[in-house]
Amino acid sequence: MTLTDTEISSTGMRLNLGPQHPSTHGVLRLLVELDGEVIHSCRPMIGYLHRGLEKMFEARPYRQTIPFTDRLDYLASLNCNLAISQAIERLGGVEVPERAQYIRVLLCELNRIASHLVFLGTFASDLGATTVFLYSFREREKVIDLLEAMTGARLTYNYIRPGGVPEDLPEGFAEGVRAFLDEFPRALDENDRLLTGNGIFRARLEGVGVISPEMAIAHGASGPVIRGSGVPYDIRRIAPYEVYDRMEFHVPAFAEGDCLARYRVRIEEMRQSARIITQCLREMPEGEIMTKMPKIFKPPVGEAYSRTESPRGELSVMMVSDGTPNPARVHVRAPSFVHLSLLPALLPGTKIADVVAILGSFDTVLGEVDR
Protein backbone atom coordinates (compact mmCIF):
# COMPACT_ATOMS: atom_id res chain seq x y z
CA MET A 1 0.00 0.00 0.00
CA THR A 2 2.10 2.82 -1.24
CA LEU A 3 1.11 6.38 -0.70
CA THR A 4 0.37 8.27 -3.88
CA ASP A 5 0.55 12.03 -3.97
CA THR A 6 -3.07 12.41 -4.95
CA GLU A 7 -4.34 10.96 -1.70
CA ILE A 8 -4.27 14.03 0.47
CA SER A 9 -3.90 17.52 -0.89
CA SER A 10 -2.78 20.20 1.50
CA THR A 11 0.40 21.70 2.79
CA GLY A 12 0.36 20.17 6.27
CA MET A 13 2.59 17.48 7.66
CA ARG A 14 1.72 13.88 6.92
CA LEU A 15 2.20 11.30 9.58
CA ASN A 16 1.81 7.56 9.46
CA LEU A 17 0.48 6.01 12.64
CA GLY A 18 1.15 2.34 12.27
CA PRO A 19 0.96 -0.25 10.81
CA GLN A 20 3.33 -1.17 13.63
CA HIS A 21 2.35 0.95 16.57
CA PRO A 22 1.44 -0.31 20.04
CA SER A 23 -1.68 1.84 20.35
CA THR A 24 -3.28 0.51 17.17
CA HIS A 25 -3.65 -2.92 18.83
CA GLY A 26 -2.80 -4.75 15.66
CA VAL A 27 -1.76 -3.83 12.17
CA LEU A 28 -3.73 -0.71 11.38
CA ARG A 29 -2.28 2.25 9.54
CA LEU A 30 -3.71 5.70 9.97
CA LEU A 31 -2.45 8.29 7.54
CA VAL A 32 -3.10 11.62 9.21
CA GLU A 33 -2.38 15.08 7.98
CA LEU A 34 -1.52 17.60 10.63
CA ASP A 35 -1.63 21.30 10.97
CA GLY A 36 0.57 21.83 14.00
CA GLU A 37 -0.85 19.22 16.34
CA VAL A 38 -4.40 19.48 15.02
CA ILE A 39 -5.58 16.81 12.62
CA HIS A 40 -6.75 17.96 9.22
CA SER A 41 -7.73 14.65 7.69
CA CYS A 42 -7.33 11.00 8.39
CA ARG A 43 -7.34 8.00 6.12
CA PRO A 44 -7.39 4.58 7.79
CA MET A 45 -5.72 1.82 5.82
CA ILE A 46 -6.62 -1.72 6.66
CA GLY A 47 -6.16 -5.12 5.11
CA TYR A 48 -2.79 -6.09 6.59
CA LEU A 49 -4.43 -9.11 8.22
CA HIS A 50 -6.68 -10.00 5.29
CA ARG A 51 -6.71 -13.79 4.94
CA GLY A 52 -9.77 -14.16 2.75
CA LEU A 53 -11.63 -16.05 5.47
CA GLU A 54 -14.98 -15.53 3.78
CA LYS A 55 -13.65 -17.23 0.64
CA MET A 56 -12.10 -20.03 2.69
CA PHE A 57 -15.51 -20.75 4.24
CA GLU A 58 -16.83 -21.52 0.76
CA ALA A 59 -14.38 -24.37 0.35
CA ARG A 60 -15.31 -26.23 3.55
CA PRO A 61 -18.27 -28.11 4.99
CA TYR A 62 -20.39 -26.01 7.32
CA ARG A 63 -18.98 -27.40 10.56
CA GLN A 64 -15.39 -26.80 9.57
CA THR A 65 -15.95 -23.06 9.40
CA ILE A 66 -16.10 -22.81 13.21
CA PRO A 67 -12.34 -22.84 13.99
CA PHE A 68 -11.79 -20.07 11.44
CA THR A 69 -14.19 -17.81 13.29
CA ASP A 70 -11.89 -17.99 16.32
CA ARG A 71 -9.51 -15.88 14.25
CA LEU A 72 -12.04 -13.14 13.58
CA ASP A 73 -12.40 -11.45 16.93
CA TYR A 74 -9.73 -13.36 18.81
CA LEU A 75 -10.52 -11.65 22.13
CA ALA A 76 -14.09 -12.95 22.03
CA SER A 77 -13.96 -16.02 19.87
CA LEU A 78 -16.93 -17.68 21.57
CA ASN A 79 -19.12 -14.82 20.36
CA CYS A 80 -17.85 -15.40 16.82
CA ASN A 81 -18.49 -19.15 17.11
CA LEU A 82 -22.02 -18.29 18.19
CA ALA A 83 -22.72 -15.91 15.33
CA ILE A 84 -21.79 -18.39 12.62
CA SER A 85 -23.41 -21.33 14.40
CA GLN A 86 -26.68 -19.42 14.57
CA ALA A 87 -26.53 -18.65 10.86
CA ILE A 88 -25.98 -22.33 10.08
CA GLU A 89 -28.81 -23.36 12.39
CA ARG A 90 -31.22 -20.89 10.80
CA LEU A 91 -30.25 -22.09 7.35
CA GLY A 92 -30.93 -25.72 8.26
CA GLY A 93 -33.84 -25.09 10.63
CA VAL A 94 -31.97 -26.71 13.53
CA GLU A 95 -33.34 -26.27 17.05
CA VAL A 96 -30.87 -25.95 19.90
CA PRO A 97 -31.65 -27.70 23.21
CA GLU A 98 -32.49 -25.39 26.07
CA ARG A 99 -29.55 -26.37 28.24
CA ALA A 100 -27.16 -25.70 25.37
CA GLN A 101 -28.66 -22.24 24.95
CA TYR A 102 -28.01 -21.47 28.61
CA ILE A 103 -24.43 -22.75 28.32
CA ARG A 104 -23.92 -20.57 25.25
CA VAL A 105 -25.17 -17.45 26.98
CA LEU A 106 -23.09 -18.23 30.05
CA LEU A 107 -19.91 -18.69 28.00
CA CYS A 108 -20.50 -15.65 25.80
CA GLU A 109 -20.97 -13.42 28.82
CA LEU A 110 -17.81 -14.79 30.44
CA ASN A 111 -16.03 -14.07 27.19
CA ARG A 112 -17.48 -10.56 27.16
CA ILE A 113 -16.04 -9.92 30.62
CA ALA A 114 -12.65 -11.25 29.50
CA SER A 115 -12.72 -9.06 26.40
CA HIS A 116 -13.75 -5.93 28.29
CA LEU A 117 -10.98 -6.56 30.82
CA VAL A 118 -8.46 -6.54 27.97
CA PHE A 119 -10.00 -3.27 26.83
CA LEU A 120 -9.71 -1.84 30.32
CA GLY A 121 -6.06 -2.78 30.70
CA THR A 122 -4.88 -1.73 27.26
CA PHE A 123 -6.96 1.45 27.17
CA ALA A 124 -5.59 2.59 30.51
CA SER A 125 -2.01 1.79 29.54
CA ASP A 126 -2.47 3.64 26.23
CA LEU A 127 -3.27 6.68 28.32
CA GLY A 128 -0.32 6.15 30.63
CA ALA A 129 -2.01 4.41 33.56
CA THR A 130 0.03 1.23 33.31
CA THR A 131 -0.86 -0.16 36.73
CA VAL A 132 -4.43 -0.87 35.71
CA PHE A 133 -3.19 -3.30 33.10
CA LEU A 134 -1.83 -5.61 35.80
CA TYR A 135 -5.02 -5.49 37.87
CA SER A 136 -7.34 -6.12 34.95
CA PHE A 137 -5.22 -8.95 33.58
CA ARG A 138 -5.18 -10.52 37.03
CA GLU A 139 -8.98 -10.69 36.83
CA ARG A 140 -8.99 -11.76 33.20
CA GLU A 141 -6.68 -14.65 34.07
CA LYS A 142 -9.40 -16.07 36.31
CA VAL A 143 -11.96 -15.92 33.49
CA ILE A 144 -9.52 -17.47 31.05
CA ASP A 145 -8.80 -20.28 33.52
CA LEU A 146 -12.54 -20.98 33.77
CA LEU A 147 -12.95 -20.98 30.00
CA GLU A 148 -9.92 -23.23 29.67
CA ALA A 149 -11.46 -25.72 32.09
CA MET A 150 -14.59 -25.65 29.95
CA THR A 151 -13.20 -25.66 26.42
CA GLY A 152 -9.57 -26.75 26.69
CA ALA A 153 -8.22 -23.57 25.10
CA ARG A 154 -7.29 -20.17 26.44
CA LEU A 155 -8.10 -17.93 23.49
CA THR A 156 -9.26 -19.80 20.38
CA TYR A 157 -12.03 -21.83 21.95
CA ASN A 158 -13.66 -23.45 18.90
CA TYR A 159 -16.42 -24.53 21.23
CA ILE A 160 -19.91 -23.50 20.19
CA ARG A 161 -21.04 -25.78 17.35
CA PRO A 162 -24.06 -25.85 15.06
CA GLY A 163 -26.73 -27.66 17.06
CA GLY A 164 -25.45 -26.93 20.54
CA VAL A 165 -22.22 -27.34 22.46
CA PRO A 166 -20.01 -30.46 22.44
CA GLU A 167 -19.47 -30.96 26.18
CA ASP A 168 -21.43 -30.25 29.32
CA LEU A 169 -20.07 -28.13 32.17
CA PRO A 170 -17.10 -29.83 33.80
CA GLU A 171 -17.18 -30.77 37.45
CA GLY A 172 -16.66 -27.81 39.74
CA PHE A 173 -17.20 -25.27 36.95
CA ALA A 174 -20.32 -23.69 38.42
CA GLU A 175 -18.60 -23.33 41.79
CA GLY A 176 -15.59 -21.77 40.09
CA VAL A 177 -17.76 -19.25 38.27
CA ARG A 178 -19.61 -18.38 41.48
CA ALA A 179 -16.34 -17.89 43.32
CA PHE A 180 -15.15 -15.58 40.56
CA LEU A 181 -18.39 -13.60 40.56
CA ASP A 182 -18.20 -13.15 44.33
CA GLU A 183 -14.82 -11.48 43.98
CA PHE A 184 -15.43 -9.63 40.73
CA PRO A 185 -17.56 -6.66 41.89
CA ARG A 186 -14.84 -5.80 44.39
CA ALA A 187 -12.28 -5.76 41.58
CA LEU A 188 -14.48 -3.41 39.56
CA ASP A 189 -14.90 -1.11 42.56
CA GLU A 190 -11.15 -1.16 43.01
CA ASN A 191 -10.79 -0.14 39.39
CA ASP A 192 -13.28 2.68 39.87
CA ARG A 193 -11.22 4.06 42.74
CA LEU A 194 -8.00 3.64 40.78
CA LEU A 195 -9.06 4.85 37.36
CA THR A 196 -12.61 6.12 36.84
CA GLY A 197 -12.26 8.89 39.39
CA ASN A 198 -8.72 9.77 38.39
CA GLY A 199 -8.52 13.42 37.34
CA ILE A 200 -5.83 12.94 34.69
CA PHE A 201 -7.64 9.99 33.18
CA ARG A 202 -10.89 11.94 32.97
CA ALA A 203 -9.18 15.00 31.53
CA ARG A 204 -7.88 12.85 28.69
CA LEU A 205 -11.35 11.49 27.90
CA GLU A 206 -14.08 13.96 28.75
CA GLY A 207 -15.35 15.79 25.70
CA VAL A 208 -12.86 13.97 23.46
CA GLY A 209 -14.05 12.24 20.30
CA VAL A 210 -17.70 13.16 20.73
CA ILE A 211 -20.06 11.19 18.49
CA SER A 212 -23.61 12.49 18.26
CA PRO A 213 -26.43 9.94 18.27
CA GLU A 214 -27.37 10.93 14.69
CA MET A 215 -23.82 10.37 13.51
CA ALA A 216 -23.58 7.03 15.30
CA ILE A 217 -26.78 5.80 13.66
CA ALA A 218 -25.98 7.08 10.16
CA HIS A 219 -22.55 5.43 10.29
CA GLY A 220 -23.91 2.12 11.53
CA ALA A 221 -22.03 2.16 14.83
CA SER A 222 -23.03 -0.50 17.31
CA GLY A 223 -22.16 -1.93 20.68
CA PRO A 224 -20.51 0.29 23.30
CA VAL A 225 -19.82 2.96 20.65
CA ILE A 226 -23.48 3.65 19.87
CA ARG A 227 -24.53 3.15 23.51
CA GLY A 228 -21.85 5.63 24.50
CA SER A 229 -23.77 8.11 22.34
CA GLY A 230 -26.97 7.53 24.25
CA VAL A 231 -28.70 5.11 21.86
CA PRO A 232 -29.67 1.96 23.76
CA TYR A 233 -29.18 -0.30 20.74
CA ASP A 234 -28.35 -3.78 21.99
CA ILE A 235 -29.18 -6.84 19.89
CA ARG A 236 -29.64 -8.89 23.04
CA ARG A 237 -32.53 -6.61 23.91
CA ILE A 238 -34.11 -5.57 20.59
CA ALA A 239 -33.80 -8.93 18.80
CA PRO A 240 -33.14 -11.48 21.56
CA TYR A 241 -31.47 -14.74 20.63
CA GLU A 242 -30.78 -17.90 22.63
CA VAL A 243 -32.27 -17.29 26.10
CA TYR A 244 -31.51 -13.58 26.44
CA ASP A 245 -35.24 -12.82 26.48
CA ARG A 246 -35.46 -14.58 29.87
CA MET A 247 -32.53 -12.69 31.38
CA GLU A 248 -32.91 -9.60 33.48
CA PHE A 249 -30.27 -7.05 32.64
CA HIS A 250 -29.93 -3.37 32.08
CA VAL A 251 -28.63 -1.88 28.81
CA PRO A 252 -26.30 0.92 29.90
CA ALA A 253 -26.21 4.01 27.71
CA PHE A 254 -24.54 7.34 28.34
CA ALA A 255 -25.57 10.42 26.40
CA GLU A 256 -22.21 12.26 26.42
CA GLY A 257 -20.86 10.46 23.34
CA ASP A 258 -17.23 10.99 24.36
CA CYS A 259 -14.46 8.51 25.11
CA LEU A 260 -15.33 8.46 28.79
CA ALA A 261 -18.92 7.46 27.99
CA ARG A 262 -17.73 4.51 25.90
CA TYR A 263 -15.41 3.48 28.73
CA ARG A 264 -18.22 3.71 31.28
CA VAL A 265 -20.57 1.65 29.08
CA ARG A 266 -18.08 -1.20 29.08
CA ILE A 267 -17.49 -1.05 32.84
CA GLU A 268 -21.23 -1.14 33.46
CA GLU A 269 -21.66 -3.95 30.92
CA MET A 270 -19.29 -6.14 32.90
CA ARG A 271 -21.54 -5.78 35.94
CA GLN A 272 -24.56 -6.67 33.79
CA SER A 273 -22.75 -9.68 32.32
CA ALA A 274 -22.07 -10.89 35.85
CA ARG A 275 -25.81 -10.62 36.54
CA ILE A 276 -26.65 -12.64 33.43
CA ILE A 277 -24.15 -15.34 34.37
CA THR A 278 -25.65 -15.64 37.85
CA GLN A 279 -29.11 -16.08 36.33
CA CYS A 280 -27.82 -18.69 33.87
CA LEU A 281 -26.30 -20.77 36.64
CA ARG A 282 -29.48 -20.52 38.69
CA GLU A 283 -31.99 -21.30 35.96
CA MET A 284 -30.11 -23.76 33.75
CA PRO A 285 -32.24 -26.85 33.22
CA GLU A 286 -30.93 -30.40 32.91
CA GLY A 287 -31.09 -32.10 29.54
CA GLU A 288 -29.55 -32.53 26.14
CA ILE A 289 -26.76 -30.23 24.99
CA MET A 290 -26.53 -31.16 21.31
CA THR A 291 -29.10 -31.70 18.59
CA LYS A 292 -28.36 -34.66 16.36
CA MET A 293 -27.37 -33.44 12.94
CA PRO A 294 -26.49 -35.51 9.88
CA LYS A 295 -22.78 -36.18 9.33
CA ILE A 296 -22.93 -34.54 5.93
CA PHE A 297 -25.05 -31.52 6.58
CA LYS A 298 -26.81 -30.10 3.50
CA PRO A 299 -29.18 -27.27 4.37
CA PRO A 300 -31.90 -26.44 1.83
CA VAL A 301 -31.25 -23.76 -0.80
CA GLY A 302 -31.73 -20.34 0.72
CA GLU A 303 -30.16 -17.64 2.79
CA ALA A 304 -30.12 -16.78 6.45
CA TYR A 305 -28.43 -14.31 8.72
CA SER A 306 -27.77 -14.04 12.41
CA ARG A 307 -27.48 -10.92 14.54
CA THR A 308 -25.52 -11.14 17.74
CA GLU A 309 -24.12 -8.67 20.22
CA SER A 310 -20.41 -9.31 20.49
CA PRO A 311 -18.32 -7.31 23.00
CA ARG A 312 -17.51 -4.90 20.18
CA GLY A 313 -20.98 -4.49 18.73
CA GLU A 314 -23.30 -6.03 16.19
CA LEU A 315 -21.62 -9.09 14.79
CA SER A 316 -23.75 -10.70 12.15
CA VAL A 317 -23.17 -13.47 9.66
CA MET A 318 -25.00 -13.75 6.35
CA MET A 319 -24.92 -17.20 4.82
CA VAL A 320 -26.21 -18.58 1.53
CA SER A 321 -26.73 -22.26 0.80
CA ASP A 322 -26.94 -23.80 -2.66
CA GLY A 323 -27.86 -27.24 -1.34
CA THR A 324 -24.30 -28.60 -1.35
CA PRO A 325 -22.32 -29.52 1.80
CA ASN A 326 -20.35 -26.25 1.55
CA PRO A 327 -21.79 -22.76 1.97
CA ALA A 328 -22.14 -20.76 -1.25
CA ARG A 329 -21.33 -17.47 0.44
CA VAL A 330 -20.56 -16.32 3.94
CA HIS A 331 -20.32 -12.68 4.86
CA VAL A 332 -19.28 -11.43 8.27
CA ARG A 333 -20.44 -7.99 9.32
CA ALA A 334 -17.72 -7.04 11.76
CA PRO A 335 -18.42 -4.19 14.18
CA SER A 336 -14.79 -3.02 14.30
CA PHE A 337 -14.74 -2.64 10.51
CA VAL A 338 -17.66 -0.23 10.71
CA HIS A 339 -16.22 1.65 13.68
CA LEU A 340 -12.92 2.33 11.94
CA SER A 341 -14.86 3.88 9.06
CA LEU A 342 -16.03 6.55 11.54
CA LEU A 343 -12.49 7.89 12.00
CA PRO A 344 -12.27 10.08 8.84
CA ALA A 345 -15.41 11.89 10.01
CA LEU A 346 -14.47 12.03 13.67
CA LEU A 347 -10.78 12.90 13.80
CA PRO A 348 -10.50 16.20 11.86
CA GLY A 349 -10.18 19.02 14.38
CA THR A 350 -8.92 16.88 17.24
CA LYS A 351 -5.37 16.86 18.58
CA ILE A 352 -2.89 14.17 17.60
CA ALA A 353 -2.54 13.06 21.23
CA ASP A 354 -6.26 12.28 21.33
CA VAL A 355 -6.06 9.80 18.44
CA VAL A 356 -4.78 7.15 20.81
CA ALA A 357 -7.64 7.78 23.23
CA ILE A 358 -10.30 7.76 20.50
CA LEU A 359 -8.97 4.67 18.80
CA GLY A 360 -8.61 2.93 22.15
CA SER A 361 -12.19 3.79 23.07
CA PHE A 362 -13.42 1.93 19.96
CA ASP A 363 -11.71 -1.24 21.18
CA THR A 364 -11.13 -2.55 17.67
CA VAL A 365 -9.78 -5.99 16.90
CA LEU A 366 -8.04 -6.07 13.56
CA GLY A 367 -8.68 -9.77 13.08
CA GLU A 368 -12.34 -9.09 12.39
CA VAL A 369 -11.70 -5.87 10.48
CA ASP A 370 -9.58 -7.56 7.84
CA ARG A 371 -11.08 -11.05 7.95
Place this chain on the structure above:
Amino acid sequence: MSEESEIIEALREQFGEAIMEAEAAEEELRLTVTPEGLAALCRALRDEPYLAFDYPADLSARDTGEEIVLWYRLVSMHHNRTAILRVILPREEPAVGSVTPLWPGMNWHERECFDLYGVRFAGHPEGDDPARLRILLPEDWEGHPFRSDYEPAFSGDPLHGPQERN
Protein backbone atom coordinates in the same frame (compact mmCIF):
# COMPACT_ATOMS: atom_id res chain seq x y z
CA MET B 1 -47.26 -9.56 9.98
CA SER B 2 -50.04 -7.47 8.53
CA GLU B 3 -48.19 -4.23 9.07
CA GLU B 4 -45.29 -5.42 6.92
CA SER B 5 -47.69 -6.53 4.18
CA GLU B 6 -49.28 -3.09 4.19
CA ILE B 7 -45.89 -1.44 3.84
CA ILE B 8 -45.12 -3.63 0.86
CA GLU B 9 -48.47 -2.71 -0.70
CA ALA B 10 -47.66 0.98 -0.29
CA LEU B 11 -44.17 0.56 -1.70
CA ARG B 12 -45.41 -1.40 -4.70
CA GLU B 13 -47.93 1.33 -5.39
CA GLN B 14 -45.29 4.04 -5.23
CA PHE B 15 -42.45 2.30 -7.06
CA GLY B 16 -44.26 -0.06 -9.39
CA GLU B 17 -41.90 -2.09 -11.50
CA ALA B 18 -38.78 -1.06 -9.60
CA ILE B 19 -39.75 -3.72 -7.06
CA MET B 20 -39.40 -7.06 -8.78
CA GLU B 21 -40.23 -9.28 -5.82
CA ALA B 22 -41.46 -8.53 -2.33
CA GLU B 23 -42.06 -10.66 0.71
CA ALA B 24 -43.19 -9.79 4.21
CA ALA B 25 -41.89 -11.63 7.24
CA GLU B 26 -42.05 -10.95 10.94
CA GLU B 27 -40.56 -7.48 11.45
CA GLU B 28 -38.81 -7.82 8.12
CA LEU B 29 -39.29 -6.70 4.51
CA ARG B 30 -37.53 -8.58 1.73
CA LEU B 31 -37.41 -6.77 -1.57
CA THR B 32 -35.74 -7.49 -4.87
CA VAL B 33 -35.10 -4.19 -6.59
CA THR B 34 -33.96 -3.19 -10.07
CA PRO B 35 -30.56 -1.41 -10.13
CA GLU B 36 -32.21 1.68 -11.64
CA GLY B 37 -34.89 1.85 -8.95
CA LEU B 38 -32.54 1.43 -6.00
CA ALA B 39 -31.66 5.09 -5.38
CA ALA B 40 -35.24 6.39 -5.28
CA LEU B 41 -36.41 3.49 -3.16
CA CYS B 42 -33.57 3.94 -0.69
CA ARG B 43 -34.33 7.62 -0.30
CA ALA B 44 -37.94 6.79 0.53
CA LEU B 45 -36.87 4.00 2.89
CA ARG B 46 -34.74 6.45 4.83
CA ASP B 47 -36.93 9.55 4.77
CA GLU B 48 -40.56 8.40 4.95
CA PRO B 49 -41.60 8.41 8.63
CA TYR B 50 -43.52 5.13 8.37
CA LEU B 51 -40.37 3.44 7.03
CA ALA B 52 -37.53 5.36 8.75
CA PHE B 53 -34.72 2.94 7.92
CA ASP B 54 -32.01 5.12 9.41
CA TYR B 55 -29.41 2.46 10.27
CA PRO B 56 -27.17 0.94 7.56
CA ALA B 57 -26.49 -2.50 9.01
CA ASP B 58 -24.77 -4.44 6.27
CA LEU B 59 -24.00 -4.84 2.59
CA SER B 60 -22.42 -7.78 0.85
CA ALA B 61 -22.09 -9.16 -2.64
CA ARG B 62 -22.20 -12.66 -4.01
CA ASP B 63 -21.25 -14.20 -7.33
CA THR B 64 -23.54 -17.01 -8.39
CA GLY B 65 -21.58 -17.72 -11.56
CA GLU B 66 -24.30 -16.09 -13.68
CA GLU B 67 -24.87 -12.83 -11.90
CA ILE B 68 -23.72 -10.66 -9.01
CA VAL B 69 -26.23 -10.29 -6.20
CA LEU B 70 -25.95 -7.37 -3.79
CA TRP B 71 -27.55 -7.84 -0.40
CA TYR B 72 -28.37 -4.75 1.66
CA ARG B 73 -29.60 -4.93 5.21
CA LEU B 74 -31.17 -1.83 6.73
CA VAL B 75 -32.63 -1.38 10.19
CA SER B 76 -35.21 1.08 11.42
CA MET B 77 -34.29 2.11 14.95
CA HIS B 78 -37.70 3.62 15.55
CA HIS B 79 -39.85 0.72 14.33
CA ASN B 80 -37.32 -2.03 15.13
CA ARG B 81 -37.77 -3.45 11.66
CA THR B 82 -35.33 -4.84 9.10
CA ALA B 83 -35.32 -4.39 5.35
CA ILE B 84 -33.39 -6.75 3.10
CA LEU B 85 -32.81 -5.42 -0.41
CA ARG B 86 -31.50 -7.63 -3.17
CA VAL B 87 -30.13 -6.12 -6.35
CA ILE B 88 -29.15 -8.37 -9.24
CA LEU B 89 -26.38 -7.13 -11.52
CA PRO B 90 -24.78 -8.61 -14.64
CA ARG B 91 -21.36 -10.21 -14.15
CA GLU B 92 -19.89 -8.06 -16.91
CA GLU B 93 -19.12 -4.64 -15.45
CA PRO B 94 -21.58 -4.71 -12.55
CA ALA B 95 -22.56 -1.18 -11.53
CA VAL B 96 -25.21 0.46 -9.37
CA GLY B 97 -25.77 3.84 -7.72
CA SER B 98 -24.02 4.43 -4.42
CA VAL B 99 -26.12 4.76 -1.27
CA THR B 100 -23.25 6.29 0.74
CA PRO B 101 -24.74 9.80 0.33
CA LEU B 102 -27.79 8.51 2.19
CA TRP B 103 -26.01 6.42 4.80
CA PRO B 104 -22.32 7.26 5.34
CA GLY B 105 -21.95 3.87 7.04
CA MET B 106 -22.27 2.15 3.65
CA ASN B 107 -19.00 3.70 2.44
CA TRP B 108 -16.61 0.94 3.41
CA HIS B 109 -19.09 -1.84 2.64
CA GLU B 110 -19.32 -0.55 -0.93
CA ARG B 111 -15.55 -0.31 -1.17
CA GLU B 112 -15.33 -3.91 -0.02
CA CYS B 113 -17.81 -5.02 -2.70
CA PHE B 114 -15.67 -3.30 -5.31
CA ASP B 115 -12.48 -4.77 -3.92
CA LEU B 116 -13.65 -8.36 -3.80
CA TYR B 117 -16.27 -8.49 -6.59
CA GLY B 118 -15.56 -5.52 -8.86
CA VAL B 119 -18.94 -3.85 -8.35
CA ARG B 120 -18.85 -0.15 -9.28
CA PHE B 121 -20.89 2.30 -7.21
CA ALA B 122 -21.68 5.46 -9.15
CA GLY B 123 -21.45 8.57 -7.01
CA HIS B 124 -19.26 7.02 -4.31
CA PRO B 125 -17.32 9.72 -2.40
CA GLU B 126 -13.96 8.05 -3.13
CA GLY B 127 -14.55 8.51 -6.87
CA ASP B 128 -13.79 5.72 -9.30
CA ASP B 129 -10.03 5.36 -8.98
CA PRO B 130 -9.42 1.70 -8.09
CA ALA B 131 -6.37 2.60 -5.98
CA ARG B 132 -8.54 4.70 -3.70
CA LEU B 133 -11.43 2.25 -3.64
CA ARG B 134 -9.43 -0.84 -2.74
CA ILE B 135 -9.79 -1.48 0.95
CA LEU B 136 -8.75 -4.96 2.06
CA LEU B 137 -6.33 -5.65 -0.79
CA PRO B 138 -3.24 -3.64 -1.76
CA GLU B 139 -4.13 -0.71 -3.96
CA ASP B 140 -2.24 -2.07 -6.99
CA TRP B 141 -3.94 -5.46 -6.89
CA GLU B 142 -5.29 -6.78 -10.16
CA GLY B 143 -8.62 -8.55 -10.36
CA HIS B 144 -11.34 -9.21 -7.82
CA PRO B 145 -10.51 -12.40 -5.93
CA PHE B 146 -13.97 -13.40 -4.67
CA ARG B 147 -15.38 -13.68 -8.19
CA SER B 148 -15.92 -17.23 -9.34
CA ASP B 149 -13.71 -16.80 -12.43
CA TYR B 150 -10.78 -15.25 -10.57
CA GLU B 151 -7.35 -16.67 -11.32
CA PRO B 152 -4.47 -15.51 -9.16
CA ALA B 153 -1.62 -13.87 -11.05
CA PHE B 154 0.92 -16.30 -9.66
CA SER B 155 0.95 -19.77 -8.22
CA GLY B 156 3.30 -21.30 -5.72
CA ASP B 157 4.28 -20.56 -2.19
CA PRO B 158 3.26 -17.05 -1.15
CA LEU B 159 6.05 -16.95 1.42
CA HIS B 160 8.71 -17.29 -1.24
CA GLY B 161 7.48 -14.81 -3.77
CA PRO B 162 5.79 -15.11 -7.12
CA GLN B 163 6.58 -17.95 -9.44
CA GLU B 164 5.85 -18.19 -13.13
CA ARG B 165 2.70 -20.12 -14.02
CA ASN B 166 3.32 -23.10 -16.21
